Amino acid sequence: MTALGMTTQYRSCSADETIALGRRLAAQLAPPKLVLLRGELGAGKTTLVKGIAEAFGAAGQEEVTSPTFTLIHEYRGADVTIYHIDLYRIETERELATLGIDDLLRDQRNLVLIEWGEKFARFAEERDLEVSFERIAEDEREITVSQR
Numbered sequence: 108m109t110a111l112g113m114t115t116q117y118r119s120c121s122a123d124e125t126i127a128l129g130r131r132l133a134a135q136l137a138p139p140k141l142v143l144l145r146g147e148l149g150a151g152k153t154t155l156v157k158g159i160a161e162a163f164g165a166a167g168q169e170e171v172t173s174p175t176f177t178l179i180h181e182y183r184g185a186d187v188t189i190y191h192i193d194l195y196r197i198e199t200e201r202e203l204a205t206l207g208i209d210d211l212l213r214d215q216r217n218l219v220l221i222e223w224g225e226k227f228a229r230f231a232e233e234r235d236l237e238v239s240f241e242r243i244a245e246d247e248r249e250i251t252v253s254q255r
């Protein structure tokens with residue numbers, strides 16, 4: 108772990124390590140928050156969400172799957188509701204509007220985690236936290252957390 112100002116870098120050597128990092132990061136994710144998860148397909152974005160959802164008692168690791176086709180998954184914990192969103196297939200503002208993400212961002216109890224959210228400039232501007240994933244090797248990832 109290396110701290111560079113508001114940026115912290117981690118190295119993960121397995122999916123389990125990335126899940127464990129998600130559990131640790133949850134301490135910084137008290138709602139309301141908008142978090143962008145950046146990285147190529149298979150980088151580990153959804154894997155991190157497994158740890159975050161577990162930490163909030165919102166879902167078990169097995170319940171968290173990729174919202175690639177459903178676009179939004181909702182995981183309800185006692186105090187926090189997590190919305191895990193995948194915008195990979197969303198191309199236009201019009202399609203985006205049908206998802207109602209603005210309503211989700213207005214609720215103080217919500218933690219909104221978006222994969223491919225950087226495709227839309229306003230999410231890049233409004234985000235509280237960005238977690239970016241770099242694939243170093245088959246099981247190795249560099250994970251950078253940038254805070255506002």
Ligand SMILES: Nc1ncnc2c1ncn2[C@@H]1O[C@H](COP(=O)(O)OP(=O)(O)O)[C@@H](O)[C@H]1O
Nearest residue numbers: 119120121122125148149150151152153154246
């Ligand atoms: N260090 C690691 N961190 C996260 N995932 C890893 C790691 N090493 C291997 N993997 C594998 O890479 C894949 C990551 O998939 P996923 O989390 O769905 O990626 P994304 O959501 O970024 O497309 C999983 O099959 C996971 O088991």
Ligand SMILES: [Mg+2]
Nearest residue numbers: 152153173222
């Ligand atoms: Mg994913």
